[in-house]
Amino acid sequence: MFDLQSYLKERAQLIERALKRSVEEPTGAAARLHEAMRYSLLAGGKRLRPVLALASCEAVGGKVEAAMGLACAVEMIHTYSLIHDDLPCMDDDDMRRGRPTNHKVYGEAIATLAGDALLTDAFKVLALSADRSTSPALVLETVAELATAAGASGMVAGQVIDLIGEGKSKTVEELEELHGKKTGALFLASVRGGARLGGASASQIESLDAYARALGLAFQVVDDLLDVQGTPEQMGKRTQKDFERGKATYPAILGVERSMDLARELETRAHRALQGFGDRADALRQIATFVVERKL
Secondary structure (H helix, E strand, O other), X not given: OOOHHHHHHHHHHHHHHHHHHHOOOOOOOOHHHHHHHHHHHOOOOOOHHHHHHHHHHHHOOOOHHHHHHHHHHHHHHHHHHHHHHOOOOOOOOOEEOOEEOHHHHHOHHHHHHHHHHHHHHHHHHHHOOOEOOEOHHHHHHHHHHHHHHHOOOOHHHHHHHHHHOOXXXXXXXXXXXXXXXXXXXXXXXXXXXXXXXXXXXXXXXXHHHHHHHXXXXXXXXXXXXXXXXXXXXHHOOOOOHHHHOOOOOHHHHHOHHHHHHHHHHHHHHHHHHOOOXXXXXXXXXXXXXXXXXXXX
């Protein structure tokens, strides 16, 4: 029987080693910058997005090495987004992953620049992953797709929609569009890119696209639920902040029970998208279940 926890632990260890190589040690005139970058990048966490990149690569018969550059790039971009989201001009958070946020330790200026550097260096890491075993054309396509997911059509757009929508009511459809950009876009790029670099066919990428869209939305629905039901000690960060800022969430619109029903429906949709895959997609299947069933 497939052991998801062992799989997640093993893949996270591979990713951790690769991430340490991706950011310079704190030396020289810019040592403070590199220290701030590593402070947030190597702070732990589930590493879910990079694991998805590797699992999607494996699901289509590829080797993890082919998608490791993407895995690191995705986590660097995710980390940059967290650093910037925590800034006083955004969500103004003091805690992240159970310890002070980057700007509380290094100041707002260095934190902003650390995020900028992680975002920029992510594309260097991905671009340099092209070698004789990975087609440069596939890497180039993956770079473009990841940039789209992270930029003005994806994460950044989602953050803007979220900020300007504070205090305003939203429909479920509007909330889905917001989170499809802010949260889902990076899930989608991780899964599609990992599959592409693993040698996926067009039909396989299409199926995994459906999987990733369902998974990304399910993740956000459950995240909203945990924000309502958890404590700062359990979550490692401030909770109830969306309610305090007047942000629309799934529990606020649908209620807790209907939100859980939606998460389970999305889990089913994600599993259905993997029907054409064999045992190699077991990690993806169980990740979908893990995302929905994760507890405080």
